[in-house]
Amino acid sequence: MTITAEKTRTRAGTARTTVTRQDRPSGWYLAPALVFFGAFAVLPMVLVVYLSFTSWDGFGTPELSGTENWTRLIEDGRAWDSLWLTLVFMVLTWLVQTPIAMLIGVWAAGRQRNRAILSSLFFLPLLLSTAAIALLWSSVLDPNFGVTQSLPVLGGFNFLGDTELVVYTVVWVISWQYVPFHTLLYQAAARQVPESLYEAATLDGAGRYRQFFTITLPLLKYTIITSTVLMLVGSVTTFDTILILTGGGPGTATRVLPLHMYITGFSGFEFGYASAISVLLLLLGAGLSLAVTRATGFRKMQSQQEGV
Amino acid sequence: MASVTYDRTSCVYPGAERPAVDELDLQVEDGEFLVLVGPSGCGKSTSLRMLAGLEDVTEGRILIGDRDVTGVPPKDRDIAMVFQNYALYPHMTVADNMGFALKIAGLNKSEISSRVHEAATLLDLEPYLDRKPKALSGGQRQRVAMGRAIVRQPQVFCMDEPLSNLDAKLRVQTRTQIAQLQRRLGVTTVYVTHDQVEAMTMGDRVCVLKDGLLMQVGKPRELYDRPSNVFVAGFIGSPAMNLFTLPVVDGGVAFGDVVHPVARDVLGRAGNSSVVLGVRPEDLELAEHGPAVEVDVVEELGADAYVYGRTKLGDGEHQITARVDGRRPPGKGEVLHVAPRAGHVHLFDVGTGERLGG
Structure with missing residues (x-):
């Protein structure tokens, strides 16, 4: 086969190789990815947008109902309370998870004694299913039979029954569940920082804390963004832990918007209205990740290590 | 400071x-x-x-x-x-x-x-x-x-x-x-x-x-x-010094068919019946006598040329490098005779590798 690549000059003046048509791999290579993306991402999104304009109880055929679901959503005070609660959870879980995941991740990237053993312990929640984690914590924190009830100090709290406290309990359990995953991200990123930078900093007189704040932290910038986007998007999609742990209660104290959507759809059988909520969540998640990546310059996709 | x-x-x-x-x-x-x-x-x-x-x-x-x-x-x-x-x-x-x-x-x-x-x-x-x-x-x-x-x-x-x-x-x-x-x-x-x-x-x-x-x-x-x-002899200098293990004979060291003269007290320090003789490429001269070198490669650098060849010396065939006049380089496959320039030879003990003299 002949290679017919020709050199052209772009406006910036750098030489770039233009690949002509016959060198390009066949478009069919895209097919598997497109099929999966279409079937599991685009199609459901289109369907859910369609359903948000219908009235459907899950049986029979959806009937078009115009903007009824949307006007109802705008007037639904409970939905807005849930949205506010979702944002509160979003901020709280980010605040709890990020520093813990970063510290453990950076620590686990080192070469300390016992590091491997302790790391595997820290990563253990990653192996458990959401249901297992939620059941585990609900039996630990149960107001009547929980382990905490027989402990001093902790026994005095009603972790799952107190409408104020339950918010922090849920934040704690969700963080406990997801910190290991974000720790892995930070560990991998911290391992990428060349050892010689720390050696140079040591010779420059920087102590361990200074090295963390002036070298490790700036070089983890993109990992912080990645991890943040995953946490934000996670906050608008996950409800399974809360569903099993508190069911949204007591009352509506932990009824976040995704859970509100789930209950509306699968308990109230108002799939049209639930679809409207999920479209709102979809827009929220997409908007947040776009905003974060744009505000931080992450989208430029520039290497942070270049020039080391 | x-x-x-x-x-x-x-x-x-x-x-x-x-x-x-x-x-x-x-x-x-x-x-x-x-x-x-x-x-x-x-x-x-x-x-x-x-x-x-x-x-x-x-x-x-x-x-x-x-x-x-x-x-x-x-x-x-x-x-x-x-x-x-x-x-x-x-x-x-x-x-x-x-x-x-x-x-x-x-x-x-x-x-x-x-x-x-x-x-x-x-x-x-x-x-x-x-x-x-x-x-x-x-x-x-x-x-x-x-x-x-x-x-x-x-x-x-x-x-x-x-x-x-x-x-x-x-x-x-x-x-x-x-x-x-x-x-x-x-x-x-x-x-x-x-x-x-x-x-x-x-x-x-x-x-x-x-x-x-x-x-x-x-x-x-x-x-x-x-x-x-x-080690230092072989490490310092480019191209590297030629090093050969050669038998000690009466009055010096046998270098092909000629005897390179070495003072008696220098040879007396050798712990062995042979010594390592080192000579830098620029200290080898074309000569009438001396070991025959079959030329494999000639590197022409302009003023100088380096000749890379093979020669039978002491215990077997060795690689040898010599610097020659760049204007009249020998051709590939030619056979030359080389001799070390007097006073520019290094002698080392075979066992310890230490310098004996030169």
Whole structure:
């Protein structure tokens, strides 16, 4: 086969190789990815947008109902309370998870004694299913039979029954569940920082804390963004832990918007209205990740290590 | 300014069978440019890193001036280091990179700025002070790394193969610049390289290491003219010295069909009935007699040409390299006769490899 690549000059003046048509791999290579993306991402999104304009109880055929679901959503005070609660959870879980995941991740990237053993312990929640984690914590924190009830100090709290406290309990359990995953991200990123930078900093007189704040932290910038986007998007999609742990209660104290959507759809059988909520969540998640990546310059996709 | 002393310094890595550096005894004079050179794994980098405090000294001491720094943390040793990969902080500008140590030391901003500018002027880096390292060329990054060391005004510079990431042409240029700069600043410098040409051209003195042991230390000329053992003889010089194991005969050493005359007392020192004879390519002359060399390759460099060939000497066939007149180079496949120039032959003991004489 002949290679017919020709050199052209772009406006910036750098030489770039233009690949002509016959060198390009066949478009069919895209097919598997497109099929999966279409079937599991685009199609459901289109369907859910369609359903948000219908009235459907899950049986029979959806009937078009115009903007009824949307006007109802705008007037639904409970939905807005849930949205506010979702944002509160979003901020709280980010605040709890990020520093813990970063510290453990950076620590686990080192070469300390016992590091491997302790790391595997820290990563253990990653192996458990959401249901297992939620059941585990609900039996630990149960107001009547929980382990905490027989402990001093902790026994005095009603972790799952107190409408104020339950918010922090849920934040704690969700963080406990997801910190290991974000720790892995930070560990991998911290391992990428060349050892010689720390050696140079040591010779420059920087102590361990200074090295963390002036070298490790700036070089983890993109990992912080990645991890943040995953946490934000996670906050608008996950409800399974809360569903099993508190069911949204007591009352509506932990009824976040995704859970509100789930209950509306699968308990109230108002799939049209639930679809409207999920479209709102979809827009929220997409908007947040776009905003974060744009505000931080992450989208430029520039290497942070270049020039080391 | 200060001298550097290695006092029977050893470094054993945990789990290693033999020390990476074995009882190194070395004095670097105040203001001297000392080059540590040797093949990879010889302990040259470890020696430097022990001086910088990045590697633990297992035994012995290291002194800077009269001060024992063996247990002193790196930042208190008053040394600056240039790393092989430069280790510039990628998220800081050139100015911040250079001023980082001063900032930590608590100098005020105007003082930092004036010292950074001074160093930048010295290194032609002023236009780049606001750039990040990624917007610099390899040579500029190298200069920033130098600048970062200079602004600290340390007692000692440690340089760990600072030129090995540059292309060949830039390396030769920068080599001279670093040597000039060091002489101008007069700061004691320990410089590690695996490149013997760098070692010979830059160092006031050169220290050759092998397997953690000091082979020879001396002025470049001394190492070239009087290598103290077979290793140094073969390592220093390019193309490398020809080394042959030859039998001792009455009055000298049998070199093909001729006898190279050697004084009786020199031969008397040999612990064996044969010796290693070393002769540099430029010290071989075309002759009527002497071993026959079959020419394999001729490298024409213009003024000179190097002849690479094979010859039967002593115990078998050997590779041999000779320098000849570039205007009349022999052709491939020709057979020549060569003889060593009188007074330019090195003799070494077969067993110990130590120099017997020349």
